[in-house]
Amino acid sequence: MSRTEAIDRYLQEHLEAYLQETIRLCAQPSVSATGEGVLECAQLVEQILQQHGFETWKIEGYGNPVVVGRAAGKSERTLLFYNHYDVQPPEPLELWDSPPFAPQIREGKLFARGAKDDKGEFMARLAAVEAVRAAHGGELPCGVLFVVEGNEEVGSPGIARFVQDHLDLLKCDGAIWEEGGIDFEERPGTSLGRRGILALELEVETLSRDAHSGNAHILPSAAWRMVRVLAALKDENERILIPGFYDHVRPVSEQDLELLRNLPDLEAYLRQSFGVRGFVNNLSGFELRKAVFNPTCNIQGITTGYQGPGTKTVIPARAKAKLDFRLVPDQDPTDILQKLRAHLDAEGFTDVQITHADYMFPARSDPQHPLVELAARTAQEVYQKPYQRIPLTGGSSPVYAFAGPLNIPVIDAGVGYGITNRTHAPNENIRIQDFHNAARHIARILDGFAGIF
Amino acid sequence: MSRTEAIDRYLQEHLEAYLQETIRLCAQPSVSATGEGVLECAQLVEQILQQHGFETWKIEGYGNPVVVGRAAGKSERTLLFYNHYDVQPPEPLELWDSPPFAPQIREGKLFARGAKDDKGEFMARLAAVEAVRAAHGGELPCGVLFVVEGNEEVGSPGIARFVQDHLDLLKCDGAIWEEGGIDFEERPGTSLGRRGILALELEVETLSRDAHSGNAHILPSAAWRMVRVLAALKDENERILIPGFYDHVRPVSEQDLELLRNLPDLEAYLRQSFGVRGFVNNLSGFELRKAVFNPTCNIQGITTGYQGPGTKTVIPARAKAKLDFRLVPDQDPTDILQKLRAHLDAEGFTDVQITHADYMFPARSDPQHPLVELAARTAQEVYQKPYQRIPLTGGSSPVYAFAGPLNIPVIDAGVGYGITNRTHAPNENIRIQDFHNAARHIARILDGFAGIF
Numbered sequence: 066m067s068r069t070e071a072i073d074r075y076l077q078e079h080l081e082a083y084l085q086e087t088i089r090l091c092a093q094p095s096v097s098a099t100g101e102g103v104l105e106c107a108q109l110v111e112q113i114l115q116q117h118g119f120e121t122w123k124i125e126g127y128g129n130p131v132v133v134g135r136a137a138g139k140s141e142r143t144l145l146f147y148n149h150y151d152v153q154p155p156e157p158l159e160l161w162d163s164p165p166f167a168p169q170i171r172e173g174k175l176f177a178r179g180a181k182d183d184k185g186e187f188m189a190r191l192a193a194v195e196a197v198r199a200a201h202g203g204e205l206p207c208g209v210l211f212v213v214e215g216n217e218e219v220g221s222p223g224i225a226r227f228v229q230d231h232l233d234l235l236k237c238d239g240a241i242w243e244e245g246g247i248d249f250e251e252r253p254g255t256s257l258g259r260r261g262i263l264a265l266e267l268e269v270e271t272l273s274r275d276a277h278s279g280n281a282h283i284l285p286s287a288a289w290r291m292v293r294v295l296a297a298l299k300d301e302n303e304r305i306l307i308p309g310f311y312d313h314v315r316p317v318s319e320q321d322l323e324l325l326r327n328l329p330d331l332e333a334y335l336r337q338s339f340g341v342r343g344f345v346n347n348l349s350g351f352e353l354r355k356a357v358f359n360p361t362c363n364i365q366g367i368t369t370g371y372q373g374p375g376t377k378t379v380i381p382a383r384a385k386a387k388l389d390f391r392l393v394p395d396q397d398p399t400d401i402l403q404k405l406r407a408h409l410d411a412e413g414f415t416d417v418q419i420t421h422a423d424y425m426f427p428a429r430s431d432p433q434h435p436l437v438e439l440a441a442r443t444a445q446e447v448y449q450k451p452y453q454r455i456p457l458t459g460g461s462s463p464v465y466a467f468a469g470p471l472n473i474p475v476i477d478a479g480v481g482y483g484i485t486n487r488t489h490a491p492n493e494n495i496r497i498q499d500f501h502n503a504a505r506h507i508a509r510i511l512d513g514f515a516g517i518f
Numbered sequence: 519m520s521r522t523e524a525i526d527r528y529l530q531e532h533l534e535a536y537l538q539e540t541i542r543l544c545a546q547p548s549v550s551a552t553g554e555g556v557l558e559c560a561q562l563v564e565q566i567l568q569q570h571g572f573e574t575w576k577i578e579g580y581g582n583p584v585v586v587g588r589a590a591g592k593s594e595r596t597l598l599f600y601n602h603y604d605v606q607p608p609e610p611l612e613l614w615d616s617p618p619f620a621p622q623i624r625e626g627k628l629f630a631r632g633a634k635d636d637k638g639e640f641m642a643r644l645a646a647v648e649a650v651r652a653a654h655g656g657e658l659p660c661g662v663l664f665v666v667e668g669n670e671e672v673g674s675p676g677i678a679r680f681v682q683d684h685l686d687l688l689k690c691d692g693a694i695w696e697e698g699g700i701d702f703e704e705r706p707g708t709s710l711g712r713r714g715i716l717a718l719e720l721e722v723e724t725l726s727r728d729a730h731s732g733n734a735h736i737l738p739s740a741a742w743r744m745v746r747v748l749a750a751l752k753d754e755n756e757r758i759l760i761p762g763f764y765d766h767v768r769p770v771s772e773q774d775l776e777l778l779r780n781l782p783d784l785e786a787y788l789r790q791s792f793g794v795r796g797f798v799n800n801l802s803g804f805e806l807r808k809a810v811f812n813p814t815c816n817i818q819g820i821t822t823g824y825q826g827p828g829t830k831t832v833i834p835a836r837a838k839a840k841l842d843f844r845l846v847p848d849q850d851p852t853d854i855l856q857k858l859r860a861h862l863d864a865e866g867f868t869d870v871q872i873t874h875a876d877y878m879f880p881a882r883s884d885p886q887h888p889l890v891e892l893a894a895r896t897a898q899e900v901y902q903k904p905y906q907r908i909p910l911t912g913g914s915s916p917v918y919a920f921a922g923p924l925n926i927p928v929i930d931a932g933v934g935y936g937i938t939n940r941t942h943a944p945n946e947n948i949r950i951q952d953f954h955n956a957a958r959h960i961a962r963i964l965d966g967f968a969g970i971f
Contacts (some may be wrong), residue, residue, distance in 0.1 A: 220829070260732070264829045273793030278842050279713070279913030281814035283788065283797050283806055288817035289752070296749045299742070335736065339835075340726030342869075344736050353736055361734035364741035365832055366823025371840060376673075376717045376876065378842055378913075379818055382792075387824060389731050389831055416795075423829065460732030460831075 069446075071200040072508045076192060080501055084175065086113065087188040087500070088168040090150075091177035097151035097219045103129050110150045110187075110213050117191050118198070119211065122234070127223030129215030133234060136194070136209045139201075140515035143208030143237040147467060147475075148187040149217035152179040153489045160491035174485070174494040181486040183243050185495045186479045186503070187213060190241070193508035200512070207515040210237055217243070217463075220423065225466035232470060238518065239436040239473050241507065242464060246481025246499055250329065253444040253506070254453025255477040257324075257437070260360070261392035261427035262461035263401050267294060268418040272382035275370070284380050288369040290417075291384035297412050298388075298405075299362050303346050305390075307408040310360070310401065315394045317358045321456040324432055325354045328453060357457050361391045391459060398424030428465035430474040432456060435517035436510075440476050443509035447502050478510060479503050522899075524653040525961045529645060533954055537628065539566065540641040540953070541621040543603075544630035550604035550672045556582050563603045563640070563666050570644050571651070572664065575687070580676030582668030586687060589647070589662045592654070593968035596661030596690040600920060600928075601640040602670035605632040606942045613944035627938070627947040634939040636696050638948045639932045639956070640666060643694070646961035653965070660968040663690055670696070670916075673876065678919035685923060691971065692889040692926050694960065695917060699934025699952055703782065706897040706959070707906025708930040710777075710890065713813070714845035714880035715914035716854050720747060721871040725835035728823070737833050741822040743870075744837035750865050751841075751858075752815045756799050758843075760861040763813070763854065768847045770811045774909040777885055778807045781906060810910050814844045844912060851877030881918035883927040885909060888970035889963075893929050896962035900955050931963060932956050 066074070090113065095106030107130040111121045119134030129151065155165035155178045163169040168177035175185065190211075198205050212235065214224055228235060247253050271285040299305050332353055335341060348356055365388065370381030392398055402422055409417050430437070432454050441452035468475050480495045480503040487493045519527070546562050547555030560583040564574045572587030582604060608618035608631045616622040621630035628638065643664075651658050665688065667677055681688060700706050724738040752758050785806055788794060801809055818841065823834030845851055855875055862870050883890070885907050894905035921928050933948045933956040940946045 262831070264831070271794075276792055277913065278814075278816040278818065279844065279911065280788075281798075281816035281842075281844060282809040282812045282912060283801060284792055284794060285796065285798055286817060288820060289748075291820075292745055292748045292817070293754060295742075295745045301746060335733075339729055339737055341724075341737060343738065345734075345738055348736060356735040359735045361731075363731040363734040363831075363833055364739060364745070364823060365731065365830055366825045366834060367741060367744075367820045367837075368825040370817060370819030372819045372821040372838075376840060376842070376874070377818055378715070378717070378816075380816055381819060384820075385825075387829060389734075389829070391732065391734060421829070458732065459735060460730065 068200045068512060069509065072196045072512065073505060075196040075199045076501065076504050076508065079192065079195070083188055083192040083504070084170070084497065084500070087175065087180070087185055090184045090188060091168040091179050092166055094166045095151050095179070095215070096154050097129060097216055098154050103151060103215055106150045107132055107215055113191070114211060117195060124227070124231070127227040131215065131227055132213040134211035136205055138205035138207040138209065138515070140207045142515045142518055143210055144511060144514050145210040145212060145235065145237040145240040145467070145473070146190050147240055148190070148211065148213045148243050149183045149215065150187070150213050151215045151218050152182065153218050157491060162492055170497070173497050175497065176492055176494045178493055180493050180495045181481060182488045182493065183217070185500055186244050189480050189500050189503040190507055192504040193511055196504065196508045197511045206512060209511070210235065221463040224463045228466045228470050235471060237471060237473060239514070240467055240475045241510070242462070242475050242477050244481055245477030245479030246503060247448060247483065249483035251448070252329065252450050252453055253448045254455060255437070255440060256455045256458040257432050258394065258429040258457040259427060259462045259464050260457065260459060261396060261398050261425050261465065262389055263392060263398040263422065263424045264389040265402070265422040266420045267291070267386045267388065268383070268420055269294065269416060270383045272380065275379040275382045278378040278380050281380055286380045287384040288381040291367065291369060291386055294409065294414050294417055295364065295386060297414070303359070305360065305362050307401070307404050309404045313395045313397065313400070314360065317355065320432060321358070324454050324456040325351070328354060328455060357459050358393055360393050360396060363389050363391070365389055391461065392427050393457065394427045394429045396427060398426060425461045425463060426465040426469070428468045428475070429457070430468065430476065434474040436474045437476055439513050439517050440478060440510055443506055443513065446509065447506045478506050521653045521965060522962065525649045525965065526958060528649040528652045529954065529957050529961065532645065532648070536641055536645040536957070537623070537950065537953070540628065540633070540638055541630070543637045543641060544621040544632045545619055547619045548604050548632070548668070549607050550582060550669055551607050556604060556668055559603045560585055560668055566644070567664060570648060577680070577684070580680040584668065584680055585666040587664035589658055591658035591660040591662065591968070593660045595968045595971055596663055597964060597967050598663040598665060598688065598690040598693040598920070598926070599643050600693055601643070601664065601666045601696050602636045602668065603640070603666050604668045604671050605635065606671050610944060615945055623950070626950050628950065629945055629947045631946055633946050633948045634934060635941045635946065636670065638953055639697050642933050642953050642956040643960055645957040646964055649957065649961045650964045659965060662964070663688065674916040677916045681919050681923050688924060690924060690926060692967070693920055693928045694963070695928050695930050697934055698930030698932030699956060700901060700936065702936035704901070705782065705903050705906055706901045707908060708890070708893060709908045709911040710885050711847065711882040711910040712880060712915045712917050713910065713912060714849060714851050714878050714918065715842055716845060716851040716875065716877045717842040718855070718875040719873045720744070720839045720841065721836070721873055722747065722869060723836045725833065728832040728835045731831040731833050734833055739833045740837040741834040744820065744822060744839055747862065747867050747870055748817065748839060750867070756812070758813065758815050760854070760857050762857045766848045766850065766853070767813065770808065773885060774811070775808070777907050777909040778804070781807060781908060810912050811846055813846050813849060816842050816844070818842055844914065845880050846910065847880045847882045849880060851879060878914045878916060879918040879922070881921045881928070882910070883921065883929065887927040889927045890929055892966050892970050893931060893963055896959055896966065899962065900959045931959050
């Protein structure tokens with residue numbers, strides 16, 4: 066029996082046990098937004114890691130505790146798994162078919178808050194570790210590190226500092242990010258880059274209180290001022306008007322274009338899914354795919370004046386706008402924040418406050434790194450489909466906090482299935498078959514990891 | 519004893535009786551926003567008019583009943599009083615020192631919801647009518663008409679049609695509007711014009727649901743589209759960009775400028791009252807006063823996207839903005855509405871909906887009309903200060919619904935006092951002395967009215 070066969074047999078035989086362990090973990094609430102059950106869950110995660118042969122640390126000082134597990138292997142090479150034990154709030158409860166923290170298996174799926182995001186992912190990885198350890202006669206072929214944090218669903222505010230403070234403990238040669246799996250057409254794949262983000266609020270006050278709109282010829286309106294501010298940030302062709310904004314944008318490489326060409330076409334899917342008549346700048350085809358390399362300035366929301374039913378003849382005294390800028394390699398969100406302030410000042414908007422600024426840096430991994438090749442080869446084995454290499458995804462994540470300081474490639478592999486996971490929503494679930502396949506894929510990566518260097 | 523002395527003596531002797539009648543009327547709730555007590559109040563007003571010798575009509579079909587009272591006089595000339603019996607909701611109740619519908623006199627003031635707006639005004643006029651009738655030996659020197667409506671606090675939606683439908687019944691030679699009195703420095707005066715208004719909502723939808731902002735490079739944002747729409751309505755110098763918007767703006771006359779020059783300077787007051795650093799377009803001095811002749815485009819409020827605490831990385835699918843345009847003579851709100859639609863279409867905003875459009879026309883009265891001269895002469899007698907003639911006020915009212923179809927001048931005289939009435943707010947009140955003076959002033963106008971033609 067080959068080692069791969071041994072791994073698969075182990076996983077087949079122990080699948081039920083790992084599902085039961087996942088159920089136990091999902092039954093423990095851990096809502097970081099409210100604090101419910103978070104400390105108990107950190108404790109439970111540490112216990113589970115210990116039960117699976119990991120040396121553990123529960124590290125305080127970065128928000129909710131960060132649980133670290135380390136297991137040595139035959140090789141010095143170490144693979145890091147980033148996961149999180151916190152979950153999104155389960156509300157609205159009335160839309161769940163079974164209670165969010167009473168996990169239930171039905172129709173080949175496990176339903177629970179956190180089943181997918183991120184407790185199922187974590188447990189599939191532990192299953193993979195055990196399978197590989199068994200197939201290697203009780204000793205792992207490479208070192209394994211788990212970083213399981215408790216603030217991911219509230220934006221991981223402490224994780225970058227945590228990594229900086231623990232570079233020795235976290236020394237490793239590659240990482241698998243919190244999630245992965247297959248898309249809505251069952252294709253496996255990985256993101257090889259995430260955009261950064263600079264989120265902030267703009268606030269302006271023109272009057273000490275709302276005034277009657279019969280005075281609109283003389284009293285300055287915060288609503289109009291905010292419109293002017295926003296119009297000064299981006300032109301009608303989506304070009305961001307902050308001087309120097311594009312200075313550090315890395316040109317799109319021929320390799321990136323090639324990766325984009327190999328990706329499936331999402332245009333029809335997006336058009337249908339969001340009822341879109343026309344895309345931004347009337348983009349279509351390959352240009353639409355390439356647009357992910359454009360940084361963006363998004364308005365999350367605007368609040369000003371009267372928003373109730375009917376009419377209220379007021380001049381708004383205050384206006385707020387929440388914005389997020391998605392940044393591409395090698396833009397620096399702290400640099401962009403300074404340039405934004407300078408731009409507002411130069412345009413005469415010195416009275417406009419920037420508050421609540423928060424950010425993540427962009428990150429890229431080398432598409433040709435041997436870890437990517439290994440993940441692709443093993444994904445083909447498990448899923449019988451090519452592993453999609455997405456050069457850059459539109460969202461943001463704390464990948465940068467690990468990739469940069471630890472100088473490692475970061476890839477995705479996991480239990481996800483693009484159609485039905487209902488992540489962050491009622492009836493969150495995973496398919497048992499995806500849990501099984503994720504463990505098989507990750508075990509193969511662990512099995513081959515030491516050999517790629 | 520002169521007729522004026524007889525009038526003043528009558529009012530002095532009967533002041534207490536009219537205050538008691540005002541208290542009785544204010545004790546009857548009549549909240550048009552909720553319907554509370556409205557029909558009972560219409561009944562009560564009709565009864566009061568009958569008790570004071572008026573023939574009455576309670577006219578249905580225009581919202582809450584319109585109560586009309588008519589009393590003939592020696593002359594065919596007729597003066598119309600426009601008033602309303604409905605009041606604003608009394609909430610928040612906890613901020614009242616005495617219950618809103620349990621009128622209370624203390625410290626020389628009458629406190630009640632409606633004491634000022636508009637029941638005290640109505641009763642001061644009835645007192646004036648009685649005083650004049652008594653001084654003229656039991657017969658009025660001119661005809662008197664009361665129009666007391668019940669929808670003023672919800673925008674008088676039926677009043678223009680009501681007037682159009684009852685031109686014969688309402689035939690008259692001049693009108694005193696619902697309110698009047700003295701300003702914060704105890705100066706009497708009148709508005710001689712009101713701006714019109716076109717209020718509406720703009721709505722736009724770019725997606726069938728909010729999307730993750732990681733897609734902002736491809737999915738169109740309703741928030742950004744609304745910013746573009748608004749920016750296309752007005753330039754940074756307050757010039758409204760709708761083609762033809764200014765076509766029917768009547769030039770400011772030399773007479774208007776002269777009236778403006780005679781008005782007190784409100785700049786310091788406004789600056790302090792609203793904490794204003796700079797006025798619109800950095801106006802100051804005489805230019806600031808003159809700006810009331812500029813029509814405006816005001817944003818009442820904007821609603822789009824996420825407005826709660828913290829950050830939410832969404833692209834808003836929908837955006838709404840409530841606007842009001844204040845229009846000057848001779849702009850026509852129905853014409854402006856058509857031009858706005860045409861402008862949006864021409865600018866490519868065919869997807870932007872205009873909803874909830876509602877309007878009033880602007881109105882002007884001739885500053886030299888003998889009724890204005892009469893009111894000024896008698897105001898000087900009563901208040902010992904010149905009667906301010908304000909050529910145009912910034913707000914809007916249904917004055918136009920009477921002034922145009924009946925072809926009459928419309929002036930203000932009443933019980934108001936700019937500092938303490940707390941109209942629409944808790945502890946609404948009038949000063950007894952202002953009630954008394956309003957009756958004296960209005961009685962003098964009634965006394966002289968037939969003689970000015």
